[in-house]
Amino acid sequence: MKRVLVVDDEPSIVTLLQYNLEQAGYAVEIATDGPKALAKIREGGYFCVLLDLMLPELDGIEVTKQVRRDGIQTPIIIVTAKGEEFDRVFGLEIGADDYITKPFSPREVLARIKAVTRRSERTAVTQKEPDRLVQVGSLTIDEDRLQVKRDDKPIALTPKEFELLDYFAERQGRVLDRDTLLNGVWGFNYAGDSRMVDMHVSHLREKIEPDPKHPQYLKTVRGFGYQFGE
Known part of the structure; x- marks a missing residue:
């Protein structure tokens, strides 16, 4: 089963994402702050990461920077609240694969995950060719x-x-x-x-x-x- 890491400190958002992702067939793991997220991503094995921008101790941008510096290419989708200061182009420049704005629909989240992971799925197939x-x-x-x-x-x-x-x-x-x-x-x-x-x-x-x-x-x-x- 494909594992998705949800990184957010809002229980309602975590519950919403976890329920809908599990319904779609993903195994979901949770991190509630930046350092925990960074440690989990470094452990590896995730299909995709949904990463909140505003996190305790280490924000989403800094987590993304450190992950990419480590050479880890796991797809990352930055999650921002409407009205938060976030330059989406800068986010993509430093290594995020996509971004999504709260409030969002579960259908939109699933569509974004499918989009950013197409490359990984294609790689798994073409390695056999x-x-x-x-x-x-x-x-x-x-x-x-x-x-x-x-x-x-x-x-x-x-x-x-x-x-x-x-x-x-x-x-x-x-x-x-x-x-x-x-x-x-x-x-x-x-x-x-x-x-x-x-x-x-x-x-x-x-x-x-x-x-x-x-x-x-x-x-x-x-x-x-x-x-x-x-």
Whole structure:
């Protein structure tokens, strides 16, 4: 059974999430403060983490930073209360895979979990298949090992950056608008949140392009979106 860690110090939220996640077939564990959450995540084995932003002792942002510094790639969904100060783009930059705002519906939470864990599920399947390599110019994308190289030198990408690049690579030559990318990569309707796509594209260019200011792989098609290819 897939394990989900719920990190929140509000009993009503914990009860709501635990009940609905268990009804959906997940095994649920609970942590009520930052240090306990960090210890549990480091123990490993979680399918996903629902992480409240405002926690005793160590907030959700700091927990996320430390987890990613440790090299742990477990999907993390930040949970924020409406009105709390939270820059969602900054949260994603430091390693969160998604965010959700209270009050939320159980259906929305389940949809977000499914979206951020698609990559993990795909990896489990493709590990049983022959190696799948995508070669684009000097870039090599290893879809099984979740690795990217340029001129045989490894490039460190976040999980979401890799998923975005892989999404582009599987659709080489096509012009993809921001809404298509939001729904295809994030797996949920982020209507109007195009800044998130632009931010991730910018970060990808910094890592995969020899000259990010004059991209040769990930190009902007003005008025339409982005196109990937040589």
